[in-house]
Amino acid sequence: MVQLSSNFLLVSFFMFLAATIFFTVSITGKKFENRQGQLKNKAGLLGYISSVVAVVAAITYFILRWIAAGHAPVSNMFEYTTFLGIAMALAFVIIYPIYKNNYIGLITMPIVMLIIVYASMFPTEVQPLIPALQSIWLEIHVITVALGQGILAIGFVGGLLYLLRVIDFKKVTKKVIGVEFILFTIFCVVGYILFSISFGAMNYEATFDYINERGNEANMVYNKPPLVGPNEGVLTSDTGFNPLVSTPAIIVSNDLNTVIWSILGGLLLYGLLLLLFRKPIGGAIQPLLKNVNPRSVDELSYRAIAIGFPVFTLGGLIFAMIWAQIAWTRFWGWDPKEVWALITFLFYAAYLHLRLSKGWHGERSAWLCVIGFALIMFNLIFVNLVIAGLHSYAL
């Protein structure tokens, strides 16, 4: 059953890929509009159909895995992150018919794929639920949060599209650097995935003896070649080599090593594209987007946030409080994850006030959408993996 559900996820992944291709065709194919006037619409429609099929397959994965495990597959990093990707795709599938904007599909689909592949870098087997998670509120709380974040993510897509469309890439300004940084971050994720898959396929493993932060001897396993080594580390495996630098004991050096590889991957990809286009990547993308109506995209992103914000609040704060009262004896305890949910809430609240009362439309609003999504990702990845709290069993 678990195998079957994984197959559905795989099908879903390839349908997302198909949707990406169709949406690309729907936009680049426009050049031939005069000769094949219908092509554009058809490709857009095909893209939408592919994304619907992908979402249906993904939901089938979700239900099958739920049945197999006996609990909703939202209980660890792989499961939650995957579901976040699905939720984002679902939000797209719902919003697309309203605005019929193929550009949104063009950006959403690859991001969904990236999120799902990123999720599969975590252990994917079905895990038993610890007592604290055994509650119907796991399903209610987590699914609502993911849906909310998925919808908010569409707001991010709208904002990114807006920025790519309106910013002047001819001169290198702060704004250009900002957009390039967003793209670079995405490349880093790609880099992380590529390196993880390739070294994983090689079963790469280098081990070290080292002195940990408490002054005790310990050992550490690297799954990627050690560019930075642990504190007073001594290589004990055949594979691997002596690293260039050693880190202080307080830093978890194999994680830092992974981060460095990801950044290197990002730099490599970014550099290659830079060489290829000989201008900022955003500037290279911009011509594709010349038919995007900025006002329409701006409204779409605002709409997505106006819809997603209540859903996120319901799931991330209200349901969270109800469950916390039942499981942890208090509805609020300033656990890092709780605080970051509150921060996300406050951030979007500020966004709505700025937009409604201070007239922050267009570009400023778009930047805020991007930052909002960064906060969601920060809460998912950084708070879960680095700042340990009560939620840390989510790994």
Next chain:
Amino acid sequence: MEKVKCECGHVNPYGTYLCESCGKPLIEEDDSLVNMRYEGVARRSQTYKKTIVDKIWNFFSSVKVGIWIIVILLLASALGTIFPQEMYIPPGENPTIFYEQEYGTLGKLYYQLGFHNLYSSWWYMLLIAALGVSLVICSLDRVVPLHRALKTQRVTRHTKFLEKQRFFATSEEAIENAEEVMQKAEKALREKKYKIYNENGNLLAEKGRFSRWGPYVNHIGIIIFLIGAMLRFFPEMYIDEYIWVRDGQETVIKGTDGEYFLRNDQFIIELYDEEDERFREALERTGSPVVQTYQTSATLLRRVDNGAVGLGTELEEVKQHDIRVNDPLTFDGFSLYQVDYKLNELSEFTFTLEAVQDEVEEDLSEIEFTVNLYEPEMVYEFDNGFRIEIMQYFPNYRMNDGVPETINRIPDNPRIIFEVFTPEMDPETDTGEISLIGVQVNEPLNEQINGENQYRIRMIGVDMNNVTALTVRRDRTLPILAVGGAIFMIGLIQGSYWYHRRLWIQNRNGVLWVAGHANKNWHGLEKDFDYVASKSQIPVPVDQLDKDMSDETESRND
């Protein structure tokens, strides 16, 4: 502070942007479009600046200030997650050392600045209070005039008002069948569930006005929630206690003023079956067992009131419940939660007495006694005349400056000083053999015999108990918080998922003037216009913002 009279005859308060009645812009702005925020009403706060009260009021009435409060609150909250708060550092760690030891100089600074208890610091609480004040004043200052403006709005609007709407069009010239077009448009709008107001052949179609109140409703919800949170600090509203109960024992439930007691019938831990097909892979990878259940089978007891506490307390059973994580026992506003446990706490030692050398003639075989480590008997007498006394009992033994003492009364490291009297001895006058006994400890203490005893007390049995820890909680603020949360959610949905839309269609001597406004979702308004135009040939308004957009070709949606 003078009132402004509009050419339509309506008298507007000072500071009004758009005449409340006909909508004519009273204050000329350079913007090509009118600012429809709050319907262009005068916000009182910005017009009276006399006394100190007014100044404070105006400060909190500003949305800009409100946003700053939100942003500062956001940053402050983030600051508190850099290092763990004091309540999340490992138990038993001393915060004065912990932060520096774990996080170096930054950690020390963090501690010195009080960030280890950031969320209960005076300035953080003050920020939340400021947010509450800002919510109250901002809402009050806006909702009243807005309500009035929407109530007194007229159907016939000034041409300037219409022209400067984002969606606007005219037929330019008089058309013949203007009235017929108007009627068709009205019918189409009714189909779209608009409320129609007519005046002198002009038309106002409106729907979703109630969504304008959404923000104020949700602000009321937050204010109620904050009031609830405030009540937390008032006496009697909130109880947070902690009890340990041993298997088979009863204890008074703290916080209930001695009224309720809990008996722990049994505490158990269940692990996931490693053979379980579903989880085998995951269990193999982690390599350690995973707990499936923590459960205390508990019986709730209540004291029968007889006027005094202490001796002679009678208890009656109230109910039984298996307390698990996520499944507390609730009664009388209290909840008992499974939060901790201790397995295998020592409860009883069983001893026997034996001779060190084999040359004693007494029969020691029947000497066997059990010492209860919570409440030990002090004297043990046997038929053959032997008598063993406990001289000292240390449940949790330690040496402190050469003096033995106990750290507390939990038998984590019990040591007993025994004195053994043979049948010939008189316990009142003689001194028996003395020894100190604990887990893997058996030291003779009589100095005069040079540390050599004739008899040795030997431990032959150990009994252990499980102990469960429960949190006792009563939170009387919960209903208020629930009401606040519900109202907040209703307001949020009301304001987010419905839209206020208005269409003005005016017939000025056969020339049709069409304008529209939406508080959000202009896309939906546009569709409604398209629908009306398809039924009635009204001029289709263009989005005047699109005119301002850059030079490139315009196309609405691809």
Next chain:
Amino acid sequence: MKRNRLIIRSMILLVMVAAIGYTFYNHFSEERGIVDRDDEAPNFILEDINGNQIELEQLRGQGVYLNFWQTYCVWCREKMQYLRDHYEEYKEKGVEIVAVNVDEGRGSVERHQERFNINYGLYLDRGSLVTNAYGVTSLPTVFLIDENGVVIEKQVGGKTENQVLASLDKLVPSQ
């Protein structure tokens, strides 16, 4: 009109400031115990190590020095030795010392009495019933109860001999 507005604004601000102020006061001031100054002392019945029962109400007319303690509490030990040295003297003046042991076995208390030659009643509160009813959370805690059964002071923590004497003096019934 303008005056009305000023009054309304002042009232609203005042209510909010008062509510916030009271919250802060409650949060940052010492919490009042379950039983504290000016409360009537809850009645209880306890037994000492020799099996003698005592009921608080029977002590009306005398000042009561109600001391909660445990054997391994160092501050308690010192205080109990001061009390031992002055027990007889104050007994004549109408002050009774009631030392309530918090949830320890009879044996430990007996040994303690022998070791320190305690001459006043050591009462056993097995199950912490009385301790909880009095809201005692740290030791030693002392309640000074006057001849009418009203708490005149709650003291937490170790005390010097002079402080103990001053407390005892407060309890001498005024006839």
